[in-house]
Every structure is written in C-alpha cells, then in structure tokens.
Amino acid sequence: MTAEQILSHFRPGPVTRDLKQFVRKNAFSKQYLFIRKKGDTTGYCSFCEKDVPLKDRSSLKHNAKTTCPRCRREVTLKHVWRGIKNIVDEAYVYHFARSVKNKQMITCQTFYVSRFLDSNPGAIKYSPSCYYVFSRQGAKMMYVDPYYRQYVLTQSIYTKHPSGGLYYGWQGKLAVNMASLARALPHTPYQYSAWEDYTDMNEQILRYFALFAKHPQVEY
Ligand SMILES: [Zn+2]
Structure with missing residues (x-):
C-alpha cells in the first residue's frame, strides 16, 4: 500500500x-472559567465552550478553583484582564x-x-x-x-x-x-x-x- x-x-x-x-x-485534564471584565455577569467555560451566568461574583478570585454553574465541573478561574498568557x-x-x-x-x-x-x-x-x-x-x-x-x-x-x-x-x-x-x-x-x-x-x-x-x- x-x-x-x-x-x-x-x-x-x-x-x-x-x-x-x-x-x-x-x-484536557484542566478546565477554566474566563471572566473577561471586572464585574461581568457571565464567564466563558472551556468545557461548556459557552458563556455561563455567574451567581456569587464576590468569591471569584483569579486562579481560584470553583464549579461551573452549568456543567458542574471543577474549573480554574481566570481574570482575563490580569493576563492569561501561556x-x-x-x-x-x-x-x-x-x-x-x-x-x-x-x-x-x-x-x-x-x-x-x-x-x-x-x-x-x-x-x-x-x-x-x-x-x-x-x-x-x-x-x-x-x-x-x-x-x-x-x-x-x-x-x-x-x-x-x-x-x-x-x-x-x-x-x-x-x-x-x-x-x-x-x-x-x-x-x-x-x-x-x-x-x-x-x-x-x-x-x-x-x-x-x-x-x-x-x-x-
Ligand atoms: Zn461549564
């Protein structure tokens, strides 16, 4: 052949x-939730590949682990304005x-x-x-x-x-x-x-x- x-x-x-x-x-072993701007009411989940509504926004610290409200997977939070290179x-x-x-x-x-x-x-x-x-x-x-x-x-x-x-x-x-x-x-x-x-x-x-x-x- x-x-x-x-x-x-x-x-x-x-x-x-x-x-x-x-x-x-x-x-992919890790998933992320991207918040584009301070105070945004939605974030982009890398697993859902969609914007998802955020409920309690006060606890959403950069690099903190949380659960995506849509897919319920563990995600790492990323504040896009802080730089998410690499x-x-x-x-x-x-x-x-x-x-x-x-x-x-x-x-x-x-x-x-x-x-x-x-x-x-x-x-x-x-x-x-x-x-x-x-x-x-x-x-x-x-x-x-x-x-x-x-x-x-x-x-x-x-x-x-x-x-x-x-x-x-x-x-x-x-x-x-x-x-x-x-x-x-x-x-x-x-x-x-x-x-x-x-x-x-x-x-x-x-x-x-x-x-x-x-x-x-x-x-x-
Ligand atoms: Zn999700």
Missing part, C-alpha cells in the same frame, strides 16, 4: 463533530472510524490536539500524527514525519508515544475514543475478535488488532 492508498480510507475532513465532542469532553493544553487523541472506501475495514487516526487559551479559547488545533488501516488481509500503519511533513510507512504496527522525539518533555493527556471504536466495528471481521475483552488496553488494542489480522484464531 502507498500513502495515497492509505489516505483514501480516511475522510478528507477528519475533524468530525464526533471527534470534537470527544476532545471537548475527554482530552495557558496551553495539549492532548494526544486516538479516534476510530469505518473506512470510507471499504465498509469491512476499520481505521484509526491519531492527532496532536492543542488549545491556546490566551487568544481564542474555543479554537482547538488538530495535527494528524498516525494513520492505521485494518482489513481482513492485514494491518498497515503510517505516520506524519513532523520534521519533513512526509508520510512514512512503517514495517509493523505500533503506538507512538507523544512525548518521544520532537515532543520531548510533552505533558499532555492521552485520550482514546473507545466509543468510536465500538461504532466502527460492526460488520467488519474485527467484530468477532473478542475485542470487548481488551478494551482495558486502550490504544494498545491496535496491536491486538494487528495480531488478529495476521492470525484470526488469536481469540482462542
């Missing part, structure tokens, strides 16, 4: 509503889908996801990292080389650790969308792989699928 052939199994616009929803809810949240996300070309195949794509909360809190950047394709015939993997911006096909299936190489010291969260896997599996050979027993493996389940592709009897 060539890089183009692998890409043909993925939708051209990979950042779907479903992926955005998953990222909003699961990818708030960058990062995550590495695994997302599964059915191949757009062959309904018997499942795909997985990984992304570096980041949001820069000091400029536009709602803006989340998605950088594709790895591509996996699983068919009855076997499994293929390629990744985007971050230096040369080229696709590289790998010899075997493995999971990339986001803190390796270019991203040395990376401290983001790893988030695996297992619900997207459950949706992609029906009517593919992998449906009968006993995958339900391996969901604890999280992203490592890709290696199990690679093994299953080679030896469909592995479940026994």
Whole structure:
C-alpha cells in the first residue's frame, strides 16, 4: 500500500463533530472559567465552550478553583484582564472510524490536539500524527514525519508515544475514543475478535488488532 492508498480510507475532513465532542469532553485534564471584565455577569467555560451566568461574583478570585454553574465541573478561574498568557493544553487523541472506501475495514487516526487559551479559547488545533488501516488481509500503519511533513510507512504496527522525539518533555493527556471504536466495528471481521475483552488496553488494542489480522484464531 502507498500513502495515497492509505489516505483514501480516511475522510478528507477528519475533524468530525464526533471527534470534537470527544476532545471537548475527554482530552484536557484542566478546565477554566474566563471572566473577561471586572464585574461581568457571565464567564466563558472551556468545557461548556459557552458563556455561563455567574451567581456569587464576590468569591471569584483569579486562579481560584470553583464549579461551573452549568456543567458542574471543577474549573480554574481566570481574570482575563490580569493576563492569561501561556495557558496551553495539549492532548494526544486516538479516534476510530469505518473506512470510507471499504465498509469491512476499520481505521484509526491519531492527532496532536492543542488549545491556546490566551487568544481564542474555543479554537482547538488538530495535527494528524498516525494513520492505521485494518482489513481482513492485514494491518498497515503510517505516520506524519513532523520534521519533513512526509508520510512514512512503517514495517509493523505500533503506538507512538507523544512525548518521544520532537515532543520531548510533552505533558499532555492521552485520550482514546473507545466509543468510536465500538461504532466502527460492526460488520467488519474485527467484530468477532473478542475485542470487548481488551478494551482495558486502550490504544494498545491496535496491536491486538494487528495480531488478529495476521492470525484470526488469536481469540482462542
Ligand atoms: Zn461549564
């Protein structure tokens, strides 16, 4: 398989509503409530991605922890006028889908996801990292080389650790969308792989699928 052939199994616009929803809810370990101006009656919650009404405004100190009145999540308060530079949240996300070309195949794509909360809190950047394709015939993997911006096909299936190489010291969260896997599996050979027993493996389940592709009897 060539890089183009692998890409043909993925939708051209990979950042779907479903992926955005998953990222909003699961990818970031911290959430914030931004108050734009002193005395504002609303604040912007990074989890809700909306302005929410503030009740008791007297206790809302910069950097204090509170609960968002809408989503009830713990949020850190930020007074925007005090400066909120350098708030960058990062995550590495695994997302599964059915191949757009062959309904018997499942795909997985990984992304570096980041949001820069000091400029536009709602803006989340998605950088594709790895591509996996699983068919009855076997499994293929390629990744985007971050230096040369080229696709590289790998010899075997493995999971990339986001803190390796270019991203040395990376401290983001790893988030695996297992619900997207459950949706992609029906009517593919992998449906009968006993995958339900391996969901604890999280992203490592890709290696199990690679093994299953080679030896469909592995479940026994
Ligand atoms: Zn909220």
